[in-house]
Amino acid sequence: MNLETNESIGISNARYPELLELYRRMVTIREAEKNCGAMFAAGEIPGFIHLSDGQEAVSVGVMASLRADDTIASTHRGHGHALAKGLHIDAFFRELMGKADGACKGRGGSMHVADLSVGMLGANGIVGGGVAIALGSGLAQKLRGSDGLAVCFFGDGALAEGIVHESLNIAQLKTIPVLFVCENNGWSEFSPTSTQITFTLERLAAAYGIPYYNADGSDVEKVAELTADVVEHVRRHRGPAVLEFATTRIRGHYEGDSQRYRNDTAPPVDPLAIARSLLEERGIDANELAAMETEIQSEIQRAVEAARLSTDPTLETAIQEVYAIVGVAA
Amino acid sequence: MNLETNESIGISNARYPELLELYRRMVTIREAEKNCGAMFAAGEIPGFIHLSDGQEAVSVGVMASLRADDTIASTHRGHGHALAKGLHIDAFFRELMGKADGACKGRGGSMHVADLSVGMLGANGIVGGGVAIALGSGLAQKLRGSDGLAVCFFGDGALAEGIVHESLNIAQLKTIPVLFVCENNGWSEFSPTSTQITFTLERLAAAYGIPYYNADGSDVEKVAELTADVVEHVRRHRGPAVLEFATTRIRGHYEGDSQRYRNDTAPPVDPLAIARSLLEERGIDANELAAMETEIQSEIQRAVEAARLSTDPTLETAIQEVYAIVGVAA
Amino acid sequence: MNETRFAQAINRSLDDALARDSSIVLLGEDIANAGGTFAVTRGLLDKYGADRIIDMPIAENAIAGMAVGLALGGFKPVIEIMFMDFMTLTMDALVNQAAKLHFMFGGQGSVPMVVRTQHGGGINAGPQHSQCLEAWFAHIPGLKVVVPATLDDAYALLQSAIDDPNPVLFVENKALYPMKGVLTDDLPPTPLGKARIARAGSDVTIVSYGAMVYQAMEAAEQLASEGISAEVLDLRTVQPWDEEAVFASLSKTHRLVIAHEAVEAFGVGAEIAARMAQIGFDELDGPIMRVGAPFMPVPFARALEVDYIPSAARIIEAVRATDV
C-alpha cells in the first residue's frame, strides 16, 4: 500500500483529492499507528516512537498538494508525514521493527524513516534538525530551475531552537521556495508550549516579512485547501511561506508516556471523526466507509504480518554502508 | 587611568554624568584606540583587533547608567565597552600587547579583554557568544535578589545567529533583567548587514513582546538619556529590554582591512565631533577641551610606555591556570 | 539497607547538594514539572521550587551559555542535556566559553558548572540518541569529564563535580538508570581523577569506565575460571584520567586492554593506549588491545545494536590477543 501523491491519482482539475480520498489516507495513518502502539507495547517495536494520532489531517492535507519531486523534512513525529508522502507501508513497518528490508534497513527506526525516492528526506531525532535541511533542499530546487519546493515540518516546541530563526531569515533573504509548516499541538514533550515560547509564529513571521497563514489543523479539507493556495504561491514566487496548524496530540509524547502531567478536560479533537461526519453529511454511505476501513485494516494487518516474517539485518552488512562508495552514485 | 562608573563620580541627582565627563570618556577610548591602531601597524600588538572608532558614544552612554555590580558581556569589538565599564587603561594595553601583567595575563588579547571585578565579563571572539552568558548573568542577579542587571552588546550582523533568538525568548519567558544592546553599524565584516538580515530588531522585539527603544548612537547624551530610562525600567521590572543604536564603524572591520568593498560617500558621523561642538555651543572653552585632550593623550602615552616595559608571560605560568584549583575560590 | 536504582542515586545526590548549598540551581528541558525524561530530577521541584529547578525551552546552546553566566554570577548551575547527542548544540558555550574562561581571563573567575547528560545504547534509541562522545570533551583543556559506573560513584562523583570550580561534564549511561544496588550512607568524598580497582588481578589489566565496567567484570569472571587473573580498573573520570593507577596496574600485569562503549577509533581508549605505549613501553609484554564500538553510527535494530555494543566476549578475545 502506498499513499500516493496527487499526480498518480489523476483527479483532473482538482487542486487536491476529494475528501473521501483524504479520509482514506488519514485512516491509513491512524490504523498504521494503532498497530505501532500495540506492537510497541508488546515489545515488537523497540526504541522511541512518537505517534501522530490527532495530527493526521496536517500530514494528509499538506501532502495532498505536493508533487513527488517536492521534498519534505520531518520531525521525531514523522510517521504521518512519511506515509502521506508515499513511503510504502511495508517498508514502514519493517523499519520500525528493525528489519533488513525496512525503509532504512533497520538502521534508523521510527525517528529516521525516510524514502528519498518520494522526496521524504527523513524523520529526525533532533528538534529543529530538519529545518535547515529543507532550506537547502528548497535552494536546490530553485538553483536547478525547477518549480519544486521543499517543506519542513516542525512542532511548536521547536520554535525555541535558534536554527528555526536562522532558517527563517535565510529563506526570506535568499527567497528560497520552502514552506515552513508548524504543527502546533500545544505540547513540547511534557510541558505546555505556552511555558516555553513567548511569541506567536504569526508575529515572528511578520517580523521576517514572510507570508503567514493558519488554519484548523483538524479539518483536513481546510488544511488541503489552504496548503494548495500557499503551495501555488510558493511555486510561483519561489520564496518562503509559513503555515501554522492548530492540532491535537491525542496520545502521549511518546508511547509509554503516562501523561500524568496532562489534565485536558475536553475530549480530544479528532480529525478523522470530523472528516467522517462530513462525509456522512455529504451522503457517503456509512457502510461504504466501514468497508473501506476494514479493507485498510486488513491491508495493514498484511503488512504487519509480512514485516514480522522479514529477516533481521546483520552488522556485517550494515558496516558496508557507513560511507557511500567513491565513484558510485547513490 | 580608570573610566569610572557613575557611583564613584558622585554627581548627586544626575541620572548620568554631564556631557563634559561623557566626552572625556569618549576621548579616552578614541585616543586609546588610536594608539592601538598605530601599535598594530607597527607590529607591537599582534593578532586581530577590531576598533570601535565611531561607536564610542554607545559604550560611554550605556555604561554611564550602569553600576559596578551590573555586568556586561561584550563582542569582538569590545575595547570601548571594556574601558567604559572600568577596565584600567594599563591592564588594557598590557593585555593587547600580550604582557604578563595584562588584564588577562596576555592570554586573551583584544578579543578577550575582561575585568570581572568591574562586571566586565569579557570581549568575545564568537559572534553571539556573549549573549547567553549575559542572560545567565542577569538571571543570577535576579535569583540573588539584587536589583542589578546584565547587558549584552551585539552587532547587527549577530542578529543572524540563532543564539540571539533563543536568548530573547528565554529572557522574556523567564523575565530576566537583561538589556540587549544592538550596535547597528550597518556592517557584518565586509558585507552590508542589509544583505544578511531581512528583519528589523524593532519588529523582532515586538514579536517577542520585549520593550524596544532606539536612539541615535552617535549622540552620547541621547544614548545616555535613553539608557538611563531603560535601565531604570529593567531594574524595577526585572525583565528584559532591547536597545538599538544606529552607529558608524569609522575604521575597517579589523585593523589591516583595506576596505576595498566600502563605498560610503558621506563622511563618517563622529560622535566625538558631535559632543565637542555641543560642548562648545554650551560655552565650554575650546582651550579647556584641548587641555583635557592633551592630558588624556599623555596619560595614555604613559600607559603605553609602561606596557612596553612590562614583561612577557611564560608558558610555565600559564599552564598552571588551565583549571581553577579545587577548594580555592577564584 | 534499601535497594536503590542508579537514577535515584543521582537524584539523591542532586537533592543533598541542593539542600546543603543554596547556590546550586538546576536547568534543563522538562526537568522540573516532569522530573526529567529519565526521572532523574523527580521530586526536586516540589522541594526546592521553581527558582532553583528551572524548566527550560528547547534551546541547548542558550541553556549552556546561561550556565556560564550563572556560574560567573556566583551560582553553581547543574544543567541537563537530555541526550549526549544534543551536546552538539552546546559546543560553543561549553568549548569556546566555559572551558577557556578561567585561563583566557588570566585566572580571573571560574566556571563552576556541571553538565549532566546521558550516553550509550541498549534501548534501541537509534543513531541520534545513543552516541558516546566523551572523547571530544576530554580533548578540551579546561573541561573535566566524569563517567560513573556504580551507585556510590554516581552519588559521590556528582558531589565532587558540583563542588569543582571548573566546568564538568557528568555522563550517565542510560542503560544503567534502572540498575539496582545499595547506596552507601555517608560516603566519603570521592575526588575526580582517581580510578577505582573494581577487581584486583595479576595477569592482565582491563581499563574501563561507565557501563562497560560491567562487561569488563564479566570478562574477568570468565577468565578467572580459566585461571587468568584480570585486574579491572574503573577510571571514573576520563579527564583527568588516572594515569598513575593505570601505570601501576600495567607494571604489575604487563598486559593492557582498554574497553569502552564509544567508537574505538579516536575514542578515550586511544589516549590511554598511546600514553602507555610511551611511559609504559618497558612494562608491556604484549600488544595493547582496545575494545570499542565498530566504526559506524549506533544502529537502531535490536539485531544490530546487540552486536554493536562491545560485549564481555569481545573483551575476552582482546585479553587473549595481549598474548596472556
Place this chain on the structure above:
Amino acid sequence: MNETRFAQAINRSLDDALARDSSIVLLGEDIANAGGTFAVTRGLLDKYGADRIIDMPIAENAIAGMAVGLALGGFKPVIEIMFMDFMTLTMDALVNQAAKLHFMFGGQGSVPMVVRTQHGGGINAGPQHSQCLEAWFAHIPGLKVVVPATLDDAYALLQSAIDDPNPVLFVENKALYPMKGVLTDDLPPTPLGKARIARAGSDVTIVSYGAMVYQAMEAAEQLASEGISAEVLDLRTVQPWDEEAVFASLSKTHRLVIAHEAVEAFGVGAEIAARMAQIGFDELDGPIMRVGAPFMPVPFARALEVDYIPSAARIIEAVRATDV
C-alpha cells in the same frame, strides 16, 4: 613555472572544480563579494555568479544544515566555516545529520558536501580562533577529514574531497596560506586516505600532517646531520588514515613519533599510537612518542604562542626518547 601561494592553490582548485562541474556551489560568510577572510575564494564570484558563490549571513549551523539539503538535492556544496573554532556551531548538522544520513537511511542517498575551514596558530589569533579540533571529526563514522600540507595536495585533495560522495572536512592551516611554492600542472588524482612519504629514512618514523609536516622535515634534516635517518610520513587524510603506510614505515624503522599541532591529549596522534601499539607491537624497539600542543587553550601572546606550538626541537627530543 610560477610561484603560487598555498591559499591560491586552494583557490585554483575551487575554480577548476567549479568550471568542470556545474553542481558545485560555494556557501559561506563573506566568501563572495569579499573573496573570503583569507582571500581563498577571491575572484570566484565574478567568474561563477551569485547563484554559485553564495554569501551567507552569520549562521553556521544553518549553513551546514543547508549543505545537507543541497547535497540531497543533487548539488555538491562546498561551505566555508571561517575558523575551525566556529565548527562548534555546526556540530548538529555535521555529526547528527550529514555524517549519519547515508547509513541511517539504509544506503539511500549520500551527502557529497565539503566543509572547508582553517585551524592552527601562528598569527596570535587567540584561544577562540586557533584551535585544531580535527580529532573530534575523525571520531565520527561517516565523516572524512583531510589536512593538506603542500600546494599540490591542497589542490588535488580538494578535488578528491569535492568528488567524494561523503561529507568531507577539509582543514587548512592558516599559517600555510602565505606559503609560496610551485603548483604542479595537471596533477594526477590524489585519493583520500593515502599518506605521502615526505622524506624517506630508516631509523625512525615521524608521522605528521598539515603544517607540522614542515617541523617534522626540519627535525629530520637536523637529525640527518647527526647520522639519524628519519622517515617523514605526511598523512594528508586523518580519517581515513593510512594505517598500512604507517605500519610499513614502522616495520622498517621500528621507532615511531607522531607530531601534530593539536593538543596532544586525545588528539589524532593518540589513535595512531594506539593502533601501532596493537598491530605494530612486535615491530617497536622503543616507546611511541607523541608531540602535540600542551594541554591548555591556545594562548594569545607572542611569547606564549611561540612556545605553545610544537617545534622541530620538540620533535627531535621525542625522536631521542624512542631510544634511537
